[in-house]
Amino acid sequence: MTLDNFVVRSHRPWAERFSQREEWPSIDQQAARDVVEHLAGLPTTVVDDDEKAQRFDLTMLKLQLGVLDPTLTTDRLGRQVQQIASGLLEQTNIPQIKAQAPLLDELAGDD
Known part of the structure; x- marks a missing residue:
């Protein structure tokens, strides 16, 4: 900014x-x-054209809002995060993913 x-x-x-x-x-x-x-509504100089990253950020934001407001349904969003985590676990040959494998295992679980 x-x-x-x-x-x-x-x-x-x-x-x-x-x-x-x-x-x-x-x-x-x-x-x-x-x-x-x-600060949240202020303009930023960061330009992120990665649509998948933006969709993931939006999914995580909606999940966070679901924690704050129990009337929001977040089951579908939770399943999306599980699928993303499972997909990333198939790519542990990438060092950054391998380093986060314990967290991804937890996210990919059925809890």
Whole structure:
């Protein structure tokens, strides 16, 4: 995000604070609310044309919303994540996937 952008300027204190990697591991509920309130809707310079990645991100967001709102049905989304994890487990010859194999095993399970 460009701090000089006129839309970002009024949110600059939060943009500067949360642009520091050190801020993220110890984020509390108030800080998370600040991020949502002040940063989530701001323009970014990141351009991601990977449609599959965007669909995955949307699926994960919907699952997270399902945790917050139990009235949302997330069974289908959970099955999608299981299928993705199972598919990735077939590609453990890729070092980045192999490193995440325990997590993928857990996600691919029937829980």
